[in-house]
Amino acid sequence: MIIYKEISKLNKKFRLLNEEKILLGTDGSVTNILEILFEDICKVETINQKIVDNTNYREVILKVNDIPLVYAISKTPFKNIEEENLREEIKKDLLSADIPIGKIIRKYNLETRREIKSIGIAEVDERLKTLLKTNYNQLPKRTYNIIYKNKILMEITEIFAIRGKL
Amino acid sequence: MIIYKEISKLNKKFRLLNEEKILLGTDGSVTNILEILFEDICKVETINQKIVDNTNYREVILKVNDIPLVYAISKTPFKNIEEENLREEIKKDLLSADIPIGKIIRKYNLETRREIKSIGIAEVDERLKTLLKTNYNQLPKRTYNIIYKNKILMEITEIFAIRGKL
Numbered sequence: 001m002i003i004y005k006e007i008s009k010l011n012k013k014f015r016l017l018n019e020e021k022i023l024l025g026t027d028g029s030v031t032n033i034l035e036i037l038f039e040d041i042c043k044v045e046t047i048n049q050k051i052v053d054n055t056n057y058r059e060v061i062l063k064v065n066d067i068p069l070v071y072a073i074s075k076t077p078f079k080n081i082e083e084e085n086l087r088e089e090i091k092k093d094l095l096s097a098d099i100p101i102g103k104i105i106r107k108y109n110l111e112t113r114r115e116i117k118s119i120g121i122a123e124v125d126e127r128l129k130t131l132l133k134t135n136y137n138q139l140p141k142r143t144y145n146i147i148y149k150n151k152i153l154m155e156i157t158e159i160f161a162i163r164g165k166l
Numbered sequence: 167m168i169i170y171k172e173i174s175k176l177n178k179k180f181r182l183l184n185e186e187k188i189l190l191g192t193d194g195s196v197t198n199i200l201e202i203l204f205e206d207i208c209k210v211e212t213i214n215q216k217i218v219d220n221t222n223y224r225e226v227i228l229k230v231n232d233i234p235l236v237y238a239i240s241k242t243p244f245k246n247i248e249e250e251n252l253r254e255e256i257k258k259d260l261l262s263a264d265i266p267i268g269k270i271i272r273k274y275n276l277e278t279r280r281e282i283k284s285i286g287i288a289e290v291d292e293r294l295k296t297l298l299k300t301n302y303n304q305l306p307k308r309t310y311n312i313i314y315k316n317k318i319l320m321e322i323t324e325i326f327a328i329r330g331k332l
Contacts, residue, residue, distance in 0.1 A: 028194020111315070147277065150277075
């Protein structure tokens with residue numbers, strides 16, 4: 001996938017802000033960009049967490065100054081975490097509810113890469129509108145993998161609710 | 167360094183665009199963000215290249231659609247490249263004149279991290295104004311390291327000339 005072309009195509013049918021384009025296409029930390037744009041610390045609120053088929057599922061809202069900005073679902077396969085011989089404290093942080101992955105990567109100086117799988121538009125239902133404090137029916141979304149030692153550490157889908165809040 | 171605080175502090179004395187704030191603070195690929203914002207491929211034009219003290223120095227301009235957007239100086243210590251046991255083709259690309267580092271990282275699926283050292287304002291002299299096709303006397307700049315296997319692969323200083331061109 002050629003990222004700028006995907007975003008340019010999407011922008012033709014769904015007008016994107018420059019900040020949304022960057023969030024959709026960056027291979028850097030989203031938490032970091034939210035903190036830069038909203039000038040305060042980014043916090044994670046966990047909505048749901050469950051373990052199915054040896055995978056840890058988490059549904060979270062990223063907030064800055066109590067303003068909900070991103071809805072994210074992450075899948076963390078336990079198998080990969082075990083095989084990658086991560087230190088116990090890193091495993092603990094990865095499975096804990098309240099630390100953004102970007103902060104874990106920085107905290108432990110992990111060398112990783114992010115591989116974007118898809119970029120598109122999410123339909124926003126009533127539950128999500130309430131969680132994200134937004135009135136928009138459609139919002140930009142993407143799915144990507146965080147890769148460490150050639151294995152998927154986490155697959156993340158994000159829906160960005162920054163429009164109207166910048 | 168807490169990145170968002172540095173940028174917020176800088177923004178008080180030198181009003182930054184959101185796009186500039188993100189470029190100053192991201193730990194992702196700058197080339198990628200330029201391509202997303204300017205919707206075309208990002209090219210490197212080498213202005214100067216020299217080898218001093220076993221370090222490869224390069225002075226380049228990043229351009230999209232022939233519009234100069236970033237002036238960058240990179241330092242690549244040969245010693246680290248040798249010690250990191252990189253494949254010959256990767257070494258060749260790293261020392262070649264015309265491939266942005268972000269593209270090399272993606273091309274070879276390298277797992278890396280970027281560590282920002284400083285964020286500030288550059289004084290723009292006449293030579294730089296001509297190279298960057300800008301009239302601004304001051305532009306945002308930063309210095310960061312790209313780290314691979316715990317060694318500095320490259321130290322990069324970037325001056326961003328995107329204002330007036332977005």
